[in-house]
Amino acid sequence: MYIQLVSVHGLVRGENIEMGRDADTGGQVRYVLEMARTLAAQPEVDGVDLFTRRIKDKRYSSDYGETIEELAPGCRLVRLPCGGGRYMRKERLWPHLDEFVDEMLVFTRKDGRTPTVVHGHYADAAYVANEVATALGVPFVYTGHSLGKPKLEYLLREGWTHEKANDELAIDRRIAVEQESLDAADLVVTSTRHERDVQYADYRRDETLKVEVIPPGTDLDRFFPYYEYDIAGGEIDERFKQARMRMHHELGRFLYSPEKPLILALCRPDRRKNIGALIDAYGESKELQAIANLAIFAGIREDIESMPENEQRVLTDMLLAMDRYNLYGKMAIPKNHGSEYDVPELYRLVAAGGGVFANTAYIELFGLTAIEATAVGLPFVATQEGGPQDIVENCRSGATVDVTDRAELTDALVQSLTDRKLWEQRSSDGVNLVRKHYAWETHCRHYLKAIEEVLQDGREPAQSPGRRGPSVGRRLAEVEHLLITDIDNTLLGDDEALAQLLELLHENRDRIGFGVATGRSPELVEEVLAEYGVEEIDVIISSVGTEVSYGRRFASDRGWASHLRSRWRPDRVREALDPLGFVSLQEGVGSQSEFKVSYDLDEGVAAEEAIRLVRESLDSVRLGYSLVFSHGTYIDVLPLRASKGKAVHYVANKWGVPIDRVLTAGDSGNDIDMLKGATAGIVVSNHDDQVAAWRRNKSDRVYIADRPSAGGIIDGLSHYGVLHAKNYAEV
Numbered sequence: 001m002y003i004q005l006v007s008v009h010g011l012v013r014g015e016n017i018e019m020g021r022d023a024d025t026g027g028q029v030r031y032v033l034e035m036a037r038t039l040a041a042q043p044e045v046d047g048v049d050l051f052t053r054r055i056k057d058k059r060y061s062s063d064y065g066e067t068i069e070e071l072a073p074g075c076r077l078v079r080l081p082c083g084g085g086r087y088m089r090k091e092r093l094w095p096h097l098d099e100f101v102d103e104m105l106v107f108t109r110k111d112g113r114t115p116t117v118v119h120g121h122y123a124d125a126a127y128v129a130n131e132v133a134t135a136l137g138v139p140f141v142y143t144g145h146s147l148g149k150p151k152l153e154y155l156l157r158e159g160w161t162h163e164k165a166n167d168e169l170a171i172d173r174r175i176a177v178e179q180e181s182l183d184a185a186d187l188v189v190t191s192t193r194h195e196r197d198v199q200y201a202d203y204r205r206d207e208t209l210k211v212e213v214i215p216p217g218t219d220l221d222r223f224f225p226y227y228e229y230d231i232a233g234g235e236i237d238e239r240f241k242q243a244r245m246r247m248h249h250e251l252g253r254f255l256y257s258p259e260k261p262l263i264l265a266l267c268r269p270d271r272r273k274n275i276g277a278l279i280d281a282y283g284e285s286k287e288l289q290a291i292a293n294l295a296i297f298a299g300i301r302e303d304i305e306s307m308p309e310n311e312q313r314v315l316t317d318m319l320l321a322m323d324r325y326n327l328y329g330k331m332a333i334p335k336n337h338g339s340e341y342d343v344p345e346l347y348r349l350v351a352a353g354g355g356v357f358a359n360t361a362y363i364e365l366f367g368l369t370a371i372e373a374t375a376v377g378l379p380f381v382a383t384q385e386g387g388p389q390d391i392v393e394n395c396r397s398g399a400t401v402d403v404t405d406r407a408e409l410t411d412a413l414v415q416s417l418t419d420r421k422l423w424e425q426r427s428s429d430g431v432n433l434v435r436k437h438y439a440w441e442t443h444c445r446h447y448l449k450a451i452e453e454v455l456q457d458g459r460e461p462a463q464s465p466g467r468r469g470p471s472v473g474r475r476l477a478e479v480e481h482l483l484i485t486d487i488d489n490t491l492l493g494d495d496e497a498l499a500q501l502l503e504l505l506h507e508n509r510d511r512i513g514f515g516v517a518t519g520r521s522p523e524l525v526e527e528v529l530a531e532y533g534v535e536e537i538d539v540i541i542s543s544v545g546t547e548v549s550y551g552r553r554f555a556s557d558r559g560w561a562s563h564l565r566s567r568w569r570p571d572r573v574r575e576a577l578d579p580l581g582f583v584s585l586q587e588g589v590g591s592q593s594e595f596k597v598s599y600d601l602d603e604g605v606a607a608e609e610a611i612r613l614v615r616e617s618l619d620s621v622r623l624g625y626s627l628v629f630s631h632g633t634y635i636d637v638l639p640l641r642a643s644k645g646k647a648v649h650y651v652a653n654k655w656g657v658p659i660d661r662v663l664t665a666g667d668s669g670n671d672i673d674m675l676k677g678a679t680a681g682i683v684v685s686n687h688d689d690q691v692a693a694w695r696r697n698k699s700d701r702v703y704i705a706d707r708p709s710a711g712g713i714i715d716g717l718s719h720y721g722v723l724h725a726k727n728y729a730e731v
């Protein structure tokens with residue numbers, strides 16, 4: 001098996017992970033790295049690639065700009081461009097994900113291996129993984145990590161408006177993608193039963209959807225029991241011992257009575273972690289303050305003012321609450337720590353002092369910190385909403401509470417700190433049971449079994465038509481040649497020759513891919529395909545290269561759309577051209593589309609002068625555009641990046657068809673940019689004057705046929721040896 005994992009956002013690297021540097025760098029990062037490494041070590045796995053975003057930003061380590069990082073034998077971290085090099089919070093990445101999809105497809109093709117499955121982590125990566133899996137015709141696996149609907153509910157309760165949640169967090173987009181992912185997935189992996197049964201409850205779910213509860217693991221080599229210090233003594237890695245001293249001093253700087261047990265919280269600086277509830281419980285309880293100190297590690301920070309708004313708010317609220325309750329000397333809020341050595345040592349220090357770990361998040365999808373604490377023998381008190389319930393049931397290492405009930409939270413903390421027998425029981429049960437329930441090895445065995453079942457099952461899921469079987473993407477990657485032809489006057493015009501051409505293409509279907517590139521809208525392409533009974537088509541480039549879709553279902557290439565969208569302003573085109581007295585906006589089905597503003601030149605107007613004036617007007621509104629004038633009357637204004645030729649190159653590059661194996665056929669001015677250059681051009685004999693003029697000056701690789709329309713295409717195929725030889729080298 002070759003497994004592709006995708007986790008787009010945050011800061012991901014194999015060593016010195018910057019956990020808690022911001023709200024996007026937390027449990028998921030650790031989860032995917034540890035999963036990738038353990039999977040790659042399984043005997044039936046040949047390779048694992050973890051794909052993430054490439055960041056080239058002076059404010060961040062250059063490690064995040066490396067394309068490939070070896071994580072372990074057979075396991076790579078692959079960083080791909082997505083929205084430029086600047087680091088962005090995950091909510092800003094949505095407009096750039098199609099670029100990630102394309103980059104991943106190109107990487108996969110060049111790498112030469114088709115993945116067994118593509119697995120997306122969190123909604124953004126699920127979007128990418130679903131697109132890639134669909135293009136390659138392989139199963140798509142989805143893990144949520146955190147869900148949009150419960151988050152929105154929480155924000156609304158906190159006084160946010162839905163509009164604000166959309167403006168700042170693109171929440172509707174996220175929820176829609178989560179729903180699409182559930183609709184399309186061949187397998188959904190959840191960390192807990194609560195996630196499967198409660199957190200997904202508000203999402204629509206097909207009853208045949210395969211959902212497996214596979215809890216994550218934790219690194220037991222780092223999170224070893226606190227008492228091993230006494231037993232192993234000198235055998236413990238010096239780096240842990242140094243971290244222990246560092247943490248000891250760090251805490252000591254804040255506390256009057258550092259010998260007291262600690263209540264420890266450790267989480268990303270994110271408002272939904274609800275740190276305030278813990279400070280309120282501690283600040284309001286003289287008893288808790290008498291028996292324990294409070295330590296809050298909420299990520300790493302330099303200057304709060306330079307942090308993003310979410311993080312800034314959480315940290316200032318924390319400082320204000322500390323001040324309000326006057327917790328100086330009793331509460332530690334260190335600025336920095338390392339996640340590799342400092343964090344395990346912190347838990348062990350707290351456990352050695354008889355303390356307790358607290359997680360008061362409103363909702364915690366799983367809660368890696370709860371199993372980390374469990375593994376070192378530190379009992380916890382955690383939210384009853386989400387994963388901690390399962391952890392308590394499996395490991396008996398703590399208690400869950402309603403975090404909105406301050407008295408309940410305070411009582412649970414007091415009990416944990418004062419009932420030594422209970423503490424001992426939870427501590428030792430946790431250490432004993434965590435190995436059984438939360439080991440990555442167990443996770444991977446269960447995961448691979450579920451993948452095997454998906455592969456054996458081989459069903460065509462009703463909700464994702466076309467996923468299984470030879471996808472257009474795979475077909476294109478395998479064909480020897482790709483013929484892309486214009487429709488009007490090139491493909492059409494001679495019905496007898498057209499029937500022959502379609503027959504030839506059918507006979508050579510395994511070797512020759514077939515597509516059209518036309519000014520027609522998809523609806524008008526559909527009419528032609530239906531009229532001539534064309535079922536076997538791979539690529540449809542329509543609306544003068546502004547739309548790319550695949551197969552008879554016209555599955556849209558969203559990467560192309562996203563590529564065109566940037567800097568395209570159709571309103572400016574209308575502003576420039578509507579006032580001109582000699583052009584009229586085209587009407588009728590498909591004449592206008594998102595990326596095409598089309599006019600007719602009025603009858604009797606001198607074309608050359610008119611086009612000069614059109615360009616002048618467009619230039620005056622300072623807009624990048626591309627103008628196609630054809631058949632002496634049609635004026636199409638498109639995004640600068642759009643044309644039939646550019647779309648042909650995009651498709652060839654995306655699917656790995658060498659450009660000199662792409663044959664393009666056309667007859668008129670708007671075909672020139674796909675006829676020129678390295679493609680094998682075919683000009684049918686009934687071509688127009690623009691093409692004739694172009695031919696006089698150029699020396700591109702173009703064959704001028706003696707026959708018109710489809711007959712000319714057949715001659716072109718024959719000329720280039722496509723119908724006879726296996727490759728051009730033989731002709």
Ligand SMILES: O=c1ccn([C@@H]2O[C@H](COP(=O)(O)OP(=O)(O)O[C@H]3O[C@H](CO)[C@@H](O)[C@H](O)[C@H]3O)[C@@H](O)[C@H]2O)c(=O)[nH]1
Pocket residue numbers: 019020025026027028030031145146191266267268297298299300338339343364365366367368369370372387
């Ligand atoms: O200042 C910090 C804060 C966190 N951590 C580490 O970051 C991880 C946090 O993981 P978790 O407690 O699981 O929370 P999230 O970061 O919120 O992770 C999300 O993803 C996890 C993996 O799916 C789920 O367990 C969570 O419920 C989900 O919210 C743990 O390894 C912590 O040790 C640090 O090292 N330093």
Ligand SMILES: O=P(O)(O)OC[C@H]1O[C@](O)(CO)[C@@H](O)[C@@H]1O
Pocket residue numbers: 010023024025026027028029090122145146147148151268270272
């Ligand atoms: O607040 P949200 O958007 O639900 O996300 C939770 C976050 O937790 C993390 O998993 C951190 O571990 C992020 O990767 C994810 O973005």
